Amino acid sequence: MAVECADVESTVFEVVDELLDSIDGDFEGELFPQMRLIADAGFSSIDFVQMTVMIEEQLGEKIGFQDMLMRDGQYVQDLTLGEVIAFTESRLRKPAAASAAVTAPSAPAPAVGRYEGQKVTAQDVAAFTQLIKPRRVGPSGGAQRKNKRAVFVLSPPRSGSTLLRVMIAGNPALFAPPELHLLSYATMDERRADLNTEHSEHLLDGAVRALMHTRGWTGDQARQFIGECEASGTSTREFFGSLQENLGNRLLVDKTPTYAFSVDILRQAEEYFEDALYIHLIRHPCGMIRSYEESNLTRMMPLMMKNSDFSTAALAEMIWLVSNRNILQFSESVASDRWLSVSYENIVTDPEGNMRRLCDFLDVPYDDDMINPYGDNKARMTDGVDSASKMSGDLKFHLHRQIDPAAATRWRQFCSEDRLGAETMELISKLDADVASIRA
Structure with missing residues (x-):
């Protein structure tokens, strides 16, 4: 011991x-x-x-x-x-103990908001979109040379993107750091000004962790470099390029769920990169809502939107709906051979089959380490820069020891599609046709 x-x-x-x-x-x-x-x-x-x-x-x-x-x-x-x-x-x-040493009653119900128990309507969604804070993204066009190809995982928050990122990071041909939060801003100093708050400053550390890994730097050295970029007004396009400089032939994979809050943000990927590739990660909205309620993600909402009277469940449903709508709208401008739709449900029930499909799409060899995501924390950058309490992504990832196929449908114990609004149900049908799994 x-x-x-x-x-x-x-x-x-x-x-x-x-x-x-x-x-x-x-x-x-x-x-x-x-x-x-x-x-x-x-x-x-x-x-x-x-x-x-x-x-x-x-x-x-x-x-x-x-x-x-x-x-x-x-x-x-x-x-x-x-x-x-x-x-x-x-x-x-007893490291292999199978049962808990403590017992306790079930979790309390989520906080009740003004719209608790009511189905989300089209009017609610329209009001919700007005709450999302606008971003000043980089200028379009111009003579700037595009960065080399990168990959973007696009999804709403709480859709399993942390698990997918860590699985991808197990492939030596791919470089998948924690959330970078770069596309949402035109310059590095704007990024710091927006994220440097009590509840969001840890989101700055994905870029720090990426530099530490690619350049062998300490956290202080990486932060010093980023500070110099911020002081000089370096564009996020240029910073992306600096991350790619030390990758060799490895593909950079950026998984930042808040990109899906705006079609304008998503379009920056086409402006910044040559023939970028996109992975649309889809999860059933009830699974996402359940995860959102458990994680108390509303604590992060001041970063992304103004305060509202919507219940936690209604907010989660509308985040799922608006994010996926934005992703689908953006996909219409991207060539089909640069787009792959996958589902969280398929990933956890058939990890190897879906990772092989993903590798074929990215044109990289499959690696068995991709389906063993819970080891080698430093190589997969699941440790924090300074402390585990300052990490971006889904911290619940660390509770598990292996991929759990039951996670695909666990939400059915707690909620039903009957609670969902008509617009959400319509989009479920469309997405389920794309991946043939989220309602399995």
Whole structure:
């Protein structure tokens, strides 16, 4: 056993203390084993996941916290610090333990908004689109030389794009860093000005992590280079090119779900790159909505849109609807041989078949490491630059040990298509015809 159980309590206390400094909770005073992480500390579900990733990082052990956080397919209602410590110690004593050391009731219902329980209408969608913040993207045309080919994974948030990115990163012919958040801005200084806030500053680190990996730099060296780019007003087009300089023949793959919030942003890929390739990742909206509610992604909404009275579920549904509409509209301007539609449901139920299909599309050899995404964190850039609590992408990825085919339809335990609006149902039918799987 690499870690003594005596070290667990101090590690858990240290991690929770660090997280409390970064969230807007009301807890003050000393930590104690009976402290409840939701009721007392103000944790959300994403804080739970950040906690588990940080514990594993500090202990240097893969614990596998999924069983602690979920019972009967639902997230627990609350946990005490003592329960987290006991579970961690039990897993260190028995790494292959199949069951959780704690039991807890099911997760509480999502926060109720003004539109909770009502189906999303066309009028709602129109109002929602007015909430999305506009972006000043780079100028069109001109004499600037395009960067060499790159690949873009296009999807709404919570569609399985982190899993797909990490699978892609297992192929030595491809370079798939964490979310870059570049296309959405004309220049690097505009990018920093928009993302450098309490809840979004970690989104700046995808570019840092990419430079660290390609140039062998430390985080400080990469940040210094980016700072120089920001100070000089370097365009995001030029920064993309600097990332590609050290890739050799490897293809750059950018997975940033917020690109789909705007057709204008998506069009930048055609402006910036020579014959870019696109992977449209599709997930059933109920699966995406369920994941969105669990992750408390509304915390990130000030980055992308103005505040609203829509419920969490309604917001998630409209993000799914508008993002996929934008992607489909953009696809009409792209040659069919540069476009591939895949589904999250197919990926988790047939990983190898879908990775072979993806490799054929990208014209690269298939590699078995693509279907083993939960190892080699540094090579796949699933570790944070400074801390596991400052990572972009889906932190829930770290709860798993292997690809779970049951994830394709787990949402059916909690929600039904009956809750969805007519426009969403219409788009489901269209997308399902494209990939023949999301309603399987």
